[in-house]
Amino acid sequence: MSNREKIAEKVRQWLKPADRRRLRRDDGGADTRFAEGADAVMNKRLDRRQALKAMVTGAAAGAAVVQTACSPLGGGSEKAQLNWEEYFKKNYRLMTDEERAATVTRLERLSKLEQNADPHIQTTPPQKGVLFGYAFNISKCQGYMDCVKACIEENNLDRGSNMQYIRIFEIENGQDGLASANGDFYHEVPAEGHYYLGTQCFHCENPPCVKVCPVGATWKEDDGIVVVDYDWCIGCRYCEAACPYFGRRFNWSTPQIPADEVNQEQHYLGNRPRKKGVMEKCTFCVQRTRKGKLPACVEACPTGARVFGNLLDPDSEIRYVLANKKVFRLKEELGTEPKFWYFTD
Amino acid sequence: MSKPNPIHFFKDAFVTATSGSLRYHLWMGCLTFLMILGSYAYWVQLREGLVVTGMTDHVSWGMYISNFTFLVGLAAAAVMLVLPTYILDDVDFGRAVLIGEGVAVSALVMCLAFVTVDLGGPHRAWHLIPKLGYFNWPQSLLTWDVLVLNGYLALNLLIPFYILYSHYKGEKPDKRKYLPFVVLSVFWAVGIHLVTAFLYAGLPARPFWHNALLGPRFLASAFAAGPGFIILVLGVIHTQTAYTIRSVIFDKLAMITTVAAQINLVMLGSELFVEFYHPTEHAESAMYLFFGLDGHDALVPWIRTAIVLNVVATVVLSLHPLRRRRPILLASCALLFLAIWIEKGMGMVVPGFIPGPLGDVVDYSPTWVEIWITGGIWAMGFFFLSALTKVAIEIETGRMVHVSARKGGEDA
Structure with missing residues (x-):
């Protein structure tokens, strides 16, 4: 999940489904999943209720940015976020299947970001009856x-x-x-x-x-x-x-x-x-x-x-x-x- | 005024440790300079990786682990002062014991620093924390070492703190409160050094280490080098400060050092006999160490120097008239310290890797980065030792007491 999408997710949690739909409709840009608070405030003609919503959205987005930026590896970039999560992962033996899948996703994404490579990382377990x-x-x-x-x-x-x-x-x-x-x-x-x-x-x-x-x-x-x-x-x-x-x-x-x-x-x-x-x-x-x-x-x-x-x-x-x-x-x-x-x- | 609390204590201790004569400041300044140099070297090592050291896949531990091993012994040796003072109630040692514990704390700080700089991923060291990480205890002897070293550090901070803090408050420390911990620390001291020896002795891959004498030999050499070092520190304190050390303390410590050095030499002889009377393939490391192998002889001058120093110091210490003369005593303790540092550090760790398990003979010599980092850590150890000793002396001589105790009368 990219950082931008993360922020979007945070913002969505703040909004009621109806407002979410309206914001999406209002936003004419390419990103139809989510309208950024600032755009909503600056570029649209809004009624009072809408404006208030938009400001809340903006504040939430800001908070999300601050939150990511404050992670010690800093930057707020996707790479930093992924490295941060990688740093705190468990010993492979203790991971659940979901956690293994998650780290593989992160590692593959990091390879893409850092080397522009597309590795396929398997976690194939030992086969039964094999030594x-x-x-x-x-x-x-x-x-x-x-x-x-x-x-x-x-x-x-x-x-x-x-x-x-x-x-x-x-x-x-x-x-x-x-x-x-x-x-x-x-x-x-x-x-x-x-x-x-x-x-x-x-x-x-x-x-x-x-x-x-x-x-x-x-x-x-x-x-x-x-x-x-x-x-x-x-x-x-x-x-x-x-x-x-x-x-x-x-x-x-x-x-x-x-x-x-x-x-x-x-x-x-x-x-x-x-x-x-x-x-x-x-x-x-x-x-x-x-x-x-x-x-x-x-x-x-x-x-x-x-x-x-x-x-x-x-x-x-x-x-x-x-x-x-x-x-x-x-x-x-x-x-x-x-x-x-x-x-x- | 206000009742004494630990915050006052630490504030006063900080002031005491950071003020003093010009000479004291110069000394601490030099140590700080060395620490800064060491930090720079460590930064280079962090950036480039351990490739900046002289270590390779063949000799994968070098100067850092050598110093670590030696310093565990130094830390353990504090027990030689603790045992008679607190348990046998030998008042002679009373003034020296806090210094011994200061030596132990400083040595342990150095130990932990040496292990840390040796790690390839120090930022992943949290994996060692039980529960949070994966602590492979009791299988891995290294986890035992983590436990005993940190435990010993805690004990050696706790006991002197309690005693010094009591004196600071103008009270007499309650023996019932600290004696159990003292007894524990005595056993613990033997434990830290045996565990560190087992770290090596438990590896059948390395015949040079895989012998039952390693543990006892570690103890003997530690109880020679440790008290020897404390004699040197007390010598400095005696001449440089108002805190006088009675001759009887020097005499008793010198006796301990001498006996341990003699036992150490006996064990060395026993080791040499087994290795060289009928040399097997397993004797090749010893062959490399003492004579060189296939034209590789990087360690030969070192170990020969160490043996000569060791023998000279032990002989001089064994002769009563010589040992009783202070300058000779101090000089032979310095020689002994140096000899054991070489013998147990580079002379024990490095030859374990040579020849390698598949017969490779690859020399090791430390790089400048390694030497500067090592120097920085030693400087840090001396920095801690100086500060701790200064505070302890000022408290014990009654110059650092809490305001309330000062009003109550000068009985400290």
Whole structure:
């Protein structure tokens, strides 16, 4: 609702239905829903009763303007009003469906006002009978990094700091673990005598990051995805210290994404653009996977090293891998129960 | 005249805190200047984001949280004065205890400021308020810390206020009224520091912190640095004001400092033994801290300086003839304070992140913005400490009393 409409609404509350109709009829301008008090007074020939009404209207409109202008974010502009309401919204988990719809409306409108963008922000809930899991084939990965690129584009990652959720480690054959791994290589791949291992958020069943968050801004959804409420996070970075897999990223400055590269198909808990000073992380592409699509990294992988699916579906590919391949997980001794397995052909 | 009420008290306290000798004004002026510089730096940080600090996704806590951790210890150490004075009725400490509580309040104010400047979204901090926000208690140790720090701050404001206000009115404070809170604050002090240690020790992702010795070690180092700092403050008060501190107070505090410093060194030795006798992958942080790793050695000069200072100060303090000489005592307390500040701040927080969970070794060093903000917060702490101490001294020496009490006779 625009500010002008808000004022109109306020004024309407002051008037009887008959007066409302008369004011509307009197107003010759384009806005037929509502005649502003000042116009009514200045431009019309009025009888005493009408004049009185109009003055009341004007006073009410004035009061409404003062009221909006006094909101601490000031301005009285629609943007300020929306930001004001956004500031006081609840933790996403505590919102009713109506409140969720309202914040999505506000966020979409703000994108329009601020970036002239038209995002579609979903709030698709976890689907029943779904628990997502991921498997990574270290025999197949060749270190091409197409997954990294796809992830950046799909998830609106900050181009300014070159943020990446996925890391690909180059490890010498015969070595295991990450101690001898090289996470920053800039040469032709695949390198002779090496294998490649990718990491990202492992969406632990027992996530240490969730436990430590002082404000409950991060949690595990029913489909196993660990998400962050970007508007609730206070940016203390305790979760970043608690994560044993380097799965979390912080927005040290305002994220930069070229306007024409923003993915407008968004999820509230997924890839909608973040602000500075909040945490973010891989969400298994929640905006895609809850609609039955594969995560961007899986779709982009040219070697088929990435397997994603529903752990509760006995016919899924991920279940086949877990049943038939030799699998392992990183740092199992920590009891975090990652839903991310590694396997070989 | 009118009956004394808290408004009179605060008005008089304000006048007392804002008047004084030229030296006092110069001192407070310098602190104010540093605070203004710090505020400017903080404004820059708010505008640009935490990118203006030296922190990264690899080392995601730095100087702010280091100082926070150290200062929680300083605040907790006030209990070392509170315990004997109020509970054991040790009159020797009577004059020093209000100063100790002033130190605690100032340290807590700094703690809260350091946590706030470390937040990415300080304007969203209201999310932490129970009921209004979402307080993830008891799961998150950070919520425990919020509770215990604010509770401790309240206790350390309440008790001295009651005592000073009674003296201001020319009355004797009623022990039955404040003793329960004193007892509570003693336990609370141990609590704040253990909880802060658990904040780190509860993270299996960081082997350097994930050990049972961290909590006890925090307490030992706090009870060395804290009373050491109070000795320094009392030294300044003794020479600069009319409020004389008896030697026996210095002796007792020095004894506490010495024993705590010795225990701290024993624990350090135990830690070094476990890390280096048979180094595992988990010893890499310690390796980084003391010797450097893969050519990265930003912390090595710091921690070595800290160890040397620590050992020298502890040895000097352990020798009775040296400890009893005031200048040597003050100097070794200063060294000890500095050593523990390095060891427990940067030397404890930063190596926890190096190497990272996936083996990355990324150095951290603070930027100028961080240093100025840190300086500003310390200046704020000293500002509070100076003002609080001045008011407390003027009341205790009978120079700040309510008009009605003044008429009643000079018995305060």
